[in-house]
Structures are given as structure tokens and as C-alpha cells.
Amino acid sequence: MKNRHRGWVAAKYATLLAAVFGILFPPYIIVVNAFKTSEEFLRKSAIELPDSFLHLANFxxxxxxxxxxxxxxxxxxxxxxxxxxxxxxxxxxxxxxxxxxxxxxxxxxxxxxxxxxxxxxxxxxxxxxxxxxxxxxxxxxxxxxxxxxxxxxxxxxxxxxxxxxxxxxxxxxxxxxxxxxxxxxxxxxxxxxxxxxxxxxxxxxxxxxxxxxxxxxxxxxxxxxxxxxxxxxxxxxxxxxxxxxxxxxxxxxxxxxxxxxxxxxxxxxxxxxxxx
Structure with missing residues (x-):
């Protein structure tokens, strides 16, 4: 019974983490790509961090x-x-x-x-x-x-x-x-x-x-x-x-x-x- 309870708790937390990931992942992609130069965007993948978060020319x-x-x-x-x-x-x-x-x-x-x-x-x-x-x-x-x-x-x-x-x-x-x-x-x-x-x-x-x-x-x-x-x-x-x-x-x-x-x-x- 205890193992079953732990499994249920783990499933709930896994579901919550998946939901948080689904909600925060799109804004993360927007933020990291907003600070990239055109060369960086072509060179790096969409999920990689920019070289600098001080590149404001895009804005x-x-x-x-x-x-x-x-x-x-x-x-x-x-x-x-x-x-x-x-x-x-x-x-x-x-x-x-x-x-x-x-x-x-x-x-x-x-x-x-x-x-x-x-x-x-x-x-x-x-x-x-x-x-x-x-x-x-x-x-x-x-x-x-x-x-x-x-x-x-x-x-x-x-x-x-x-x-x-x-x-x-x-x-x-x-x-x-x-x-x-x-x-x-x-x-x-x-x-x-x-x-x-x-x-x-x-x-x-x-x-x-x-x-x-x-x-x-x-x-x-x-x-x-x-x-x-x-x-x-x-x-x-x-x-x-x-x-x-x-x-x-x-x-x-x-x-x-x-x-x-x-x-x-x-x-x-x-x-x-x-x-x-």
C-alpha cells in the first residue's frame, strides 16, 4: 500500500512538472531568441542561450x-x-x-x-x-x-x-x-x-x-x-x-x-x- 501511495505521489508530481514545462517552454524560446543576432540564430539551436542578454538591437x-x-x-x-x-x-x-x-x-x-x-x-x-x-x-x-x-x-x-x-x-x-x-x-x-x-x-x-x-x-x-x-x-x-x-x-x-x-x-x- 505504501509503495502504491508513493507511486501515486510521484505520478502527480511528474504530471505537474510536465504541465509546468509545457507552460514555460514557449516563453523560454521567445526570450532566448529575442537576444540573439541573426548570425547566432542561424548558428545555434532555438533552445540555446544567446551569447549576451545585453543585445538590445532586436528590440x-x-x-x-x-x-x-x-x-x-x-x-x-x-x-x-x-x-x-x-x-x-x-x-x-x-x-x-x-x-x-x-x-x-x-x-x-x-x-x-x-x-x-x-x-x-x-x-x-x-x-x-x-x-x-x-x-x-x-x-x-x-x-x-x-x-x-x-x-x-x-x-x-x-x-x-x-x-x-x-x-x-x-x-x-x-x-x-x-x-x-x-x-x-x-x-x-x-x-x-x-x-x-x-x-x-x-x-x-x-x-x-x-x-x-x-x-x-x-x-x-x-x-x-x-x-x-x-x-x-x-x-x-x-x-x-x-x-x-x-x-x-x-x-x-x-x-x-x-x-x-x-x-x-x-x-x-x-x-x-x-x-x-
């Missing part, structure tokens, strides 16, 4: 050729506007639904739940025709509108937080003469800080990594974002893997840093806002 070339300044600028604009609208609309909607009783309230919340089971691909034609009719193709506001209107996760995160805030706080403020807007602005919204932080992180990473929406709606070079910038850079420089690795690493760094430093807010917010 400068990739940053310039991939039009990274414009790509990061457009991405920041899209993320910034989307987050502001998501937070304002989502928190206000969940405050109204979570605090007040009105007709069709349950149906309204159920419709949001129903929207999560509809395959995204089935609505793409309608979405594109709608954005096209609004003349928002090749306009940064087109993706913003889609990102704001398609976010269901934030509704349930905010809703669970609102329901956990004691209603006595609202009553005390009403006794003091505060309006509903003042209660929301001064009491409810500050208490939604953990939920807001969670939504900001998850939404930022989601938009940053999305390629489908920018590729479909922002076809002009001046509207390039980080994901489409990398795709176009790869198509032009498909033979220069050291430059491609550098471009990938440049794009990976912001989300990796964001996740490493703020992951506790992601776990705490999603866990606290989970539907019980």
Missing part, C-alpha cells in the same frame, strides 16, 4: 518596424474609454438592480445570463452590420462599443458586491437627506473598489490580447493595435525570428507585469463576487 528594430508607439497609443485609447464606460454603466446598472424592486427585474438579470450561452460567432454578422451602419468601422469607437456592450462578467461581479453591501448604509444616508445619486457616488461606488479593480485587470488583459475585433473593424494602418501590429510584423518579417521574438516579448511584458503585481486582486475579486 529597437522591432519597436520601430512594428509601429509600436502608434499601436500602444491606440490600444491605450481603446482600453481607457472602454474601462470608463464599463465601470460607470456596469456599477450604476448593478446598483439599480441590486437595490431596488421593480417590474421585470428578474427577467432583466436573466437576459444577461442567457446572453452568456449564445456563441459569439453567431452574432458577428449582426455586430458588423450594426457597426457599419453607425459608420464606426475604421474608427476606434467601433471596438469600444463592442467591448462595452459585450461584457457580461462585470455585471455579475458588481451585482454580487452590491448585494453584500448592507442596506442600512443607504437608509442612514437617506435619513441625512442624501439623494440616490449621492448615495451611489459617496457610499456604494467606493465600496465597490475590489470589484472595480478586478474588472479593470480582466478587461485590460482581454482587450489587450484580442486580435479578432481590431483585425475585423480596424483595417487601416493608422488604427493598428498591439495584436494586429504583431500579426502584420510577422507577415513582413517571417524569416527574422529573432526580430519576431523581440516583438512578441515587447507585447508580452505589459500584461505579464500587470498580472504578476495585481493577481491577488483578480483572485480576491472573482472569489468575493462569485455567484453562490
Amino acid at each position: 529597437a528594430a522591432a519597436f520601430d518596424k512594428a509601429d509600436m508607439p502608434r499601436a500602444f497609443g491606440n490600444t491605450i485609447v481603446i482600453i481607457g474609454i472602454t474601462l470608463v464606460l464599463n465601470i460607470l454603466i456596469g456599477s450604476a446598472f448593478c446598483y439599480a438592480v441590486g437595490r431596488f424592486q421593480f417590474k421585470f427585474r428578474g427577467i432583466l438579470v436573466s437576459l444577461f445570463l442567457f446572453a452568456t450561452i449564445i456563441p459569439t460567432i453567431t452574432t458577428q454578422v449582426v455586430n458588423y452590420k450594426t457597426i457599419q451602419a453607425m459608420e464606426l468601422t475604421n474608427n476606434l469607437m467601433g471596438p469600444v462599443l463592442l467591448y462595452v456592450g459585450a461584457d457580461i462578467l462585470q455585471i455579475y461581479i458588481y451585482l454580487q458586491f452590491v448585494r453584500n453591501i448592507p442596506y442600512e448604509l443607504d437608509e442612514s444616508a437617506m435619513i441625512e437627506g442624501a439623494s440616490l445619486l449621492r448615495i451611489f457616488r459617496s457610499i456604494i461606488f467606493p465600496l465597490l473598489g475590489p470589484a472595480t479593480a478586478t474588472i479593470v485587470i480582466l478587461k485590460t488583459i482581454s482587450i489587450y490580447n484580442d486580435m479578432f475585433v481590431p483585425y475585423l473593424y480596424l483595417s487601416r494602418p493608422e488604427h493598428v493595435v498591439v495584436s494586429t501590429s504583431l500579426m502584420r510584423f510577422f507577415s513582413v518579417n517571417s524569416g527574422d525570428w529573432q526580430l519576431i521574438s523581440s516583438a512578441i516579448l515587447i507585447i508580452m511584458i505589459p500584461t505579464a507585469v500587470l498580472y504578476l503585481f495585481l493577481q491577488k486582486y483578480i483572485f480576491a475579486g472573482v472569489t468575493s463576487g462569485a455567484v453562490k
Whole structure:
């Protein structure tokens, strides 16, 4: 029995090590090749370390050729506007639904739940025709509108937080003469800080990594974002893997840093806002 238990433990650790290897091996290949010169890349295998990790010419070339300044600028604009609208609309909607009783309230919340089971691909034609009719193709506001209107996760995160805030706080403020807007602005919204932080992180990473929406709606070079910038850079420089690795690493760094430093807010917010 003891040998069987040891064998089971060994199998579990072997499985975990295999999973870690599968996750870390691709980033390792990207990192080691990003610092190689073209001669090194041809001379060495893909898994060998570069002669020096101080060779930064690849990063400068990739940053310039991939039009990274414009790509990061457009991405920041899209993320910034989307987050502001998501937070304002989502928190206000969940405050109204979570605090007040009105007709069709349950149906309204159920419709949001129903929207999560509809395959995204089935609505793409309608979405594109709608954005096209609004003349928002090749306009940064087109993706913003889609990102704001398609976010269901934030509704349930905010809703669970609102329901956990004691209603006595609202009553005390009403006794003091505060309006509903003042209660929301001064009491409810500050208490939604953990939920807001969670939504900001998850939404930022989601938009940053999305390629489908920018590729479909922002076809002009001046509207390039980080994901489409990398795709176009790869198509032009498909033979220069050291430059491609550098471009990938440049794009990976912001989300990796964001996740490493703020992951506790992601776990705490999603866990606290989970539907019980």
C-alpha cells in the first residue's frame, strides 16, 4: 500500500512538472531568441542561450518596424474609454438592480445570463452590420462599443458586491437627506473598489490580447493595435525570428507585469463576487 501511495505521489508530481514545462517552454524560446543576432540564430539551436542578454538591437528594430508607439497609443485609447464606460454603466446598472424592486427585474438579470450561452460567432454578422451602419468601422469607437456592450462578467461581479453591501448604509444616508445619486457616488461606488479593480485587470488583459475585433473593424494602418501590429510584423518579417521574438516579448511584458503585481486582486475579486 505504501509503495502504491508513493507511486501515486510521484505520478502527480511528474504530471505537474510536465504541465509546468509545457507552460514555460514557449516563453523560454521567445526570450532566448529575442537576444540573439541573426548570425547566432542561424548558428545555434532555438533552445540555446544567446551569447549576451545585453543585445538590445532586436528590440529597437522591432519597436520601430512594428509601429509600436502608434499601436500602444491606440490600444491605450481603446482600453481607457472602454474601462470608463464599463465601470460607470456596469456599477450604476448593478446598483439599480441590486437595490431596488421593480417590474421585470428578474427577467432583466436573466437576459444577461442567457446572453452568456449564445456563441459569439453567431452574432458577428449582426455586430458588423450594426457597426457599419453607425459608420464606426475604421474608427476606434467601433471596438469600444463592442467591448462595452459585450461584457457580461462585470455585471455579475458588481451585482454580487452590491448585494453584500448592507442596506442600512443607504437608509442612514437617506435619513441625512442624501439623494440616490449621492448615495451611489459617496457610499456604494467606493465600496465597490475590489470589484472595480478586478474588472479593470480582466478587461485590460482581454482587450489587450484580442486580435479578432481590431483585425475585423480596424483595417487601416493608422488604427493598428498591439495584436494586429504583431500579426502584420510577422507577415513582413517571417524569416527574422529573432526580430519576431523581440516583438512578441515587447507585447508580452505589459500584461505579464500587470498580472504578476495585481493577481491577488483578480483572485480576491472573482472569489468575493462569485455567484453562490
